[in-house]
Structures are given as structure tokens and as C-alpha cells.
Amino acid sequence: MxxxxxxxxxxxxxxxxxxxxxxxxxxxxxxxxxxxxxxxxxxxxxxxxxxxxxxxxxxxxxxxxxxxxxxxxxxxxxxxxPLTQEAAAAAIQYLSEQDVYFEIFCPEAIYSPFDGEDKLQAEIDMLISANPDMDRDTLWKSALIQFQQFGIKPINDPMEVIQAGMPVYKLLIFTYDEHKLERIREHYHHNTSVHTTAAAQLTLEIIAKExxxxxxxxxxxxxxxxxxxxxxxxxxxxxxxxxxxxxxxxxxxxxxxxxxxxxxxxxxxxxxxxxxxxxxxxxxxx
Missing domain, CATH: 3.40.50.1000 (HAD superfamily/HAD-like)
Incomplete structure (x- = not known):
């Protein structure tokens, strides 16, 4: 076998x-x-x-x-x-400050801040402003994969996940801004409780060290x-x-x-x- x-x-x-x-x-x-x-x-x-x-x-x-x-x-x-509750809370706070779209993976649902879609639309606006030949629909199709996941739920305050004591399996960041991705990756480079990985372009994931x-x-x-x-x-x-x-x-x-x-x-x-x-x-x- x-x-x-x-x-x-x-x-x-x-x-x-x-x-x-x-x-x-x-x-x-x-x-x-x-x-x-x-x-x-x-x-x-x-x-x-x-x-x-x-x-x-x-x-x-x-x-x-x-x-x-x-x-x-x-x-x-x-x-x-899962991440420790302390590490998850710190990551949610940090990502909120970075002005990026992110998701919180828990056992029963994927939670995403309500304003996440607006953040991505703003990033697309900036990209097209700097690169007029880029196609908005093509760019947006990349993001649609995130919104079409089964079990994704919008949430007003992502810290509600921590307050409810839910296990956090990972946090996923999606952004069109490569500088933001690199900044977040570097922020966690020497972290002793979490590390990062990626499954696709434009994304970064924060998971427990183990x-x-x-x-x-x-x-x-x-x-x-x-x-x-x-x-x-x-x-x-x-x-x-x-x-x-x-x-x-x-x-x-x-x-x-x-x-x-x-x-x-x-x-x-x-x-x-x-x-x-x-x-x-x-x-x-x-």
C-alpha cells in the first residue's frame, strides 16, 4: 500500500x-x-x-x-x-495596520474583514494608474478565487475571532503590491512562533512554526x-x-x-x- x-x-x-x-x-x-x-x-x-x-x-x-x-x-x-492565540492576535493586528486584504482560517469558517474588497479595488486602481495597459477584469479575476471559497464569511472586527477563542489555523494575505508582501515576509523572517509560505503569486500565508x-x-x-x-x-x-x-x-x-x-x-x-x-x-x- x-x-x-x-x-x-x-x-x-x-x-x-x-x-x-x-x-x-x-x-x-x-x-x-x-x-x-x-x-x-x-x-x-x-x-x-x-x-x-x-x-x-x-x-x-x-x-x-x-x-x-x-x-x-x-x-x-x-x-x-493552530497558531497560539497570542501569535494570531499579533498577526491580525499587524496585518490590519498594513492595509492589506487578509483572511483568517478557522475550523468552521474563513473570516475576512468587510473592507477587504475595497482594499483590493484601491490597489487595482493604483496599478492601472501606473500601467494604463493593464486590464481591470483580468486583475480582478485573480482576486475572485478568494471570494469564491466555500465557507468564507465577512466580519466587522477580525479581533472578534480572538475574543471568541477560535483556533486560528493560518492567515492568508492577498495583495497586488509586491512591496507589501515582501515587507510582511521580512517582518516574520526571524519570528520564533510563526513562519510564512506561499501557494500562489500575490499571496503569503502565516502559519505556526510547527x-x-x-x-x-x-x-x-x-x-x-x-x-x-x-x-x-x-x-x-x-x-x-x-x-x-x-x-x-x-x-x-x-x-x-x-x-x-x-x-x-x-x-x-x-x-x-x-x-x-x-x-x-x-x-x-x-
Whole structure:
């Protein structure tokens, strides 16, 4: 038996942020051969369920929020590594001061300040002012992915999350301003309780120091009694690096960033070419 961990954005999802039907069919075929398949993503657990449940039509383990939560195929929470309440509160306060759009990932919902959309529209205005050839609709499509997540809820005061004592799995920043991203990344560079990662351009994520996909994958493999040498990972971006470092077989998407390709065992096709299906069917001969 092998454990195959598959990323979503840029991997199983096409550029339209929809699951590849061919990829889902290959996952079903892989499970029918008595292998374990898990989703391993930066997305929230309920967002993953909303994206794939209807088409996959079977329950599988899910590593969500970049490893902050691990659920088995029955939906039982096996492990969680949220930020401390102090670190989460400090991050919310800091991000509020940076005038950026951000989201707070909790077990039951993703909370986003009410004025977040206005902040992004203002950034687009500034970009177009400096670069008149840029297309507003194209820019806005990048942001729409955030607003179309399952379970996202607007909130007046983000500190309400802390006051309610909710676990915070991660904070996600989305901004068109690369200088803001770099400033936030540098702010947390030497932090002892949290670190940052990224799953896509224009984003940055703040998670607990002990949280990453690699640790979550190692935990899940141990839970099922599967050696790490019998684990396979498929991914494309920086937040996949930790699981590429621990897995036995590492498959990079054709559209993966160079750092992932340098760590990989094999390269498959791109997400728009159904690279997950190609990897499972042709490269791994599962």
C-alpha cells in the first residue's frame, strides 16, 4: 500500500480553479487498487469538501490549511497545529495596520474583514494608474478565487475571532503590491512562533512554526502505518516543498516552480493537461 498526497491549486485544479475530471477518475482508480490517496492543500477542510465531494463521490483523508489540520476519510480531526492565540492576535493586528486584504482560517469558517474588497479595488486602481495597459477584469479575476471559497464569511472586527477563542489555523494575505508582501515576509523572517509560505503569486500565508505539509504527511503516514518511503507527493508550489523533502517519490507538475522541480523524482504534465491523471496512470503505473 502507498499513500499518495495530492495538492489542489496548480495541481489537481486547473487554471479555472476546478478539479480535473481526469484527475479525479485517476484518484478513484488508484484507491480501487487499495492505495491511500489524500488531498494536501493550503485550502480549508470545508473548502476542499465543497470542491471535490460531488465529483469524487468517495471520502478521502484531507490535510488542510498547509498542514494545520489533518482529517481522516471519515472526517475525524486527527491532528491540529493552530497558531497560539497570542501569535494570531499579533498577526491580525499587524496585518490590519498594513492595509492589506487578509483572511483568517478557522475550523468552521474563513473570516475576512468587510473592507477587504475595497482594499483590493484601491490597489487595482493604483496599478492601472501606473500601467494604463493593464486590464481591470483580468486583475480582478485573480482576486475572485478568494471570494469564491466555500465557507468564507465577512466580519466587522477580525479581533472578534480572538475574543471568541477560535483556533486560528493560518492567515492568508492577498495583495497586488509586491512591496507589501515582501515587507510582511521580512517582518516574520526571524519570528520564533510563526513562519510564512506561499501557494500562489500575490499571496503569503502565516502559519505556526510547527505547521507544514511535510510534518502533516509524516503524521498521516504513521497513522496508517505506511513508511515514508512508500509515500508519493504531487505538487507545484513553495508550500509543497516540505512534503517533497520527506516523501519517497516526489512528482512535480509541469507548471511547478523551479524549487519544486529541483526536488522532484519525476515531472508530469501541467495542471491544464491533467498532470495528476498522467502521473498516476502513466508514470507510477498504479
Amino acid at each position: 502507498k499513500l499518495i498526497a495530492i495538492d489542489l491549486d496548480g495541481t489537481l485544479l486547473t487554471s479555472k480553479s476546478k478539479p480535473s475530471k481526469e484527475g479525479l477518475d485517476a484518484i478513484k482508480a488508484t484507491i480501487s487498487k487499495r492505495h491511500k490517496v489524500a488531498i494536501c492543500t493550503g485550502r480549508a477542510y470545508f473548502d476542499v469538501k465543497g470542491l471535490i465531494d460531488a465529483d469524487l463521490n468517495m471520502n478521502i483523508p484531507i490535510i488542510s490549511s498547509n498542514g494545520a489540520a489533518v482529517n481522516d476519510e471519515n472526517g475525524q480531526l486527527l491532528r491540529q497545529t 505547521t507544514d505539509k511535510g510534518k502533516a504527511l509524516s503524521y498521516l503516514a504513521d497513522h496508517y502505518g505506511i513508511p515514508l518511503s512508500d509515500t508519493i507527493v504531487i505538487g507545484d508550489n513553495y508550500n509543497d516543498v516540505s512534503m517533497f523533502r520527506v516523501a519517497g517519490t516526489k512528482i512535480a507538475m509541469g507548471n511547478a516552480v523551479d524549487e519544486i522541480k529541483q526536488l522532484c523524482t519525476q515531472v508530469t504534465l501541467t495542471n491544464n493537461e491533467h498532470g495528476v491523471a498522467h502521473a498516476l496512470i502513466h508514470l507510477l503505473e498504479l
